[in-house]
Amino acid sequence: MAMDEDDTAAAPLLTSRKAKPAKPPSIDELIEACIGDTGALQLLRAVLVAFAWAFDAQQVFISVFTDAEPRWRCAGSAGSNSSCTPAAAAAVPCALPGGTWVWDRPARTSVVSEWALQCAGPALVSLPASSFFAGCLAGGFLLTTLADSLLGRKKTLLVSLASMSAAGVLTALAPNIWAYAALRFVSGFARSVVGTCTLVLSTELVGRRWRDVVSVAAFFCYAVGFLSLPALAFALREASWRSMYFWMSAPCLCYAVLLYFVAQESPRWLLVRGRTQEAVQTLRQIASLNGSSSTATTSFSTLHACSVREEAGASGGGVFATLRMMSARPWAIRRLAAIMVAGFGVGMVYFGMPLSVGSLGPNLYLSTTYNALAEVPSAVLSWLLMARADPRASVAALAASAGACSLACAAIPRGAGAARMAAELASFLATCAAYDLILIYAIELFPTSVRNSAVGLVRQAMVLGGVAAPALVALGRERSVIWSFGVFGLAIGGAGLFAACLPETRGRTMSDTMKEEEERNEASCTSTTPIAKHGGRDLV
Structure with missing residues (x-):
């Protein structure tokens, strides 16, 4: 009798141990099994997608040359031109009588000289650049969810590239400053999702092992695009500023046509959207390039049987359904808020x-080259840190280093030019690495169903920080560098601390749905603190 009671008492425990069902393979595991090891051809395709960042960089920084105010000099000889004395020449040219001074180069080389904006005031001269960033903000908030909902990664990227190129070509035909500013707004609007779609699509086309490599390849492509600007601007230094826009936009349009035929849609996005047949066709194509088509038959059969259910309302809720899905989950909002604050400071x-160093020397081409070269070591540094270190600690450490160097710039006296220059470059290099890491980290923090939207919002937070920067730079020039470098140092140092609130992602697979991410984090919390129970509301 006692034995029967003991058996009865033990039975539920034994049953509970055996009743735990085996966890089905995730989409990430199935895709890895289908495509096999990423081969050289598929890796090359992913890097080709990443090259879109080169054209993105060109659109961001092209106004450094097209909107620059050229140098000027007094007309005639010093003795024959009494109105243009050395003292008067130290002032702005609009303070001098007409005909007493001339531009060093043809007026067509800059919008300032072609449209006589030297006396128009800073508000009008900076209007095109301000319009571009305003377009980036507007486009980011309105278009960022299209790649997660209606169009997908590839179509959104192609539409953005084509629109950005067309706007650039039309900008070269602008008849006045107002049309020019309007077309720069359109360029910014179209460009707003290029970087996000490129980074997400390129990393979703390769296996887990190569994601960091492809991400860093995108950052290198950005540096290449940045470096190409001073080279092309120097080659066209006597030509019209319109030539710059044409030669930056026409190749981008050709690249978009090439991408249409070469690039594949993200198989993850196709599966999450329930388009299994298209996903299988894409995966077979990738597997064929990787040389593993004959060994993945079982995986493809499993994938055909796999039913991926989207969160309620995701398929029919419009382009903002992904944002509603995140807002309904406090853990997602906390993650998004923390990384957006960090992105704003960076x-x-x-x-x-x-803008504040702007002039590492009197030569505009050389100064821009120095700034662009800082992107190269920062990309290498971000790759090493992403592969070997905790991304939370890396972002916080880089932000603290950049902040300390920026504060040092404010403390170093003006006479110590070399020391101030070194501190500026060190701060910018650390900032570039933190910028790259935050974008890669954001990809790993959010599942496929909302990834593009989340990364897009993080980039918008970065652009918003960029919108606030020119006012600080102007204050720093007018009053004291405390207002520029001092505020920069405090902002990035404080914002970087928010990265420490985010979860660890190194070495783990990417989730595809919000439910999968919740289950994964709940399991992680349970394994870390087995006594306490964690619900979805307790996820970080």
């Missing part, structure tokens, strides 16, 4: 530092 310094 973006303020990333876009503001070149």
Whole structure:
């Protein structure tokens, strides 16, 4: 009798141990099994997608040359022109009588000289650049969810590239400053999702092992695009500023046509959207390039049987359904808020530092080259840190280093030019690495169903920081560098601390749905603290 009671008492425990069902393979595991090891041809296709960042960089920084105010000099000889004395020449040219001074180069080389904006005031002269960033903000908030909902990664990228190229070609035909500013707004609007779609699509086309490599390849492509600007501007230094826009936009349009025929849609996005047949066709194509088509039959059969259910309302809720899905989950909002705050501080310094250092020397082409070269070691550093270190600690450490160097710039006296220059470059290099890491980290923090939207919002936070930077730079020039470098240092140092609130992602697979991410984090919390129970509301 006692034995029967003991058996009865033990039975539920034994049953509970055996009743735990085996966890089905995730989409990430199935895709890895289908495509096999990423081969050289598929990796090359992913890098080709990443090259879109080169054209993105060109559109961001082209106004450094097209909107620059050229140098000028007094007309005639010093003795024959009494109105243009050396003292008067130190002032702005609009303070001198007409005909007493001339531009050093043809007026067509800059919008300022062609449309006589030297006396128009800073508001009008900076209007095209401000319009471009305003377009980036508007486009980011309105278009960022299209790649997660209606169009997908590839179509959104192609439409953005084509629209950006067309706007650039039309900009070369602008008849006045108002049309020019309007077309720069359109360029910014179209360009707003290029970087996000490129980064997400390129990393979703390769296996887990190569994601960091492809991400860093995109950052290298950005540096290449940045470096190409001073080279092309120097080659066209006597030509019209319109030539710059044409030669930056026409190749981008050709690249978009090439991408249409070469690039594949993200198989992850196709599966999450329930388009299994298209996903299988894409995976077979990738597997064929990787040389593993004959060994993945079982995996493809499993994938055919796999039913991926989207969160309620995702398929029919419009382009903002992904944002509603995140807002309904406090853990997602906390993650998004923390990384957006970190991105805001990093973006303020990333876009503001070149404006404040702007002149590493009197030569505009050389100064821009120095700024662009800082992107190269930062890409290598971000790759090493992403592969070997905790991304939370890396972002926080880089932000603290950039902040300390920026504060050092404010403390170093003006006479120590070399020391100030070294501190500026060190701060910018650390900021570039933090910028790259935050974008890669954001990809790993959010599942496929909302990934493009989340990364797009993080980039918008960075652009918003860039919008605030010019005002600080102007204050720093007018009053004291405390207002520029001092505020930059405090902003990036404080914002970087928010990265420490985010979860660890190194070495783990990417989730595809919000439910899968919740289950994964709940299991992680349970394994870390087995006594306490964690619900979805407790996820970080």
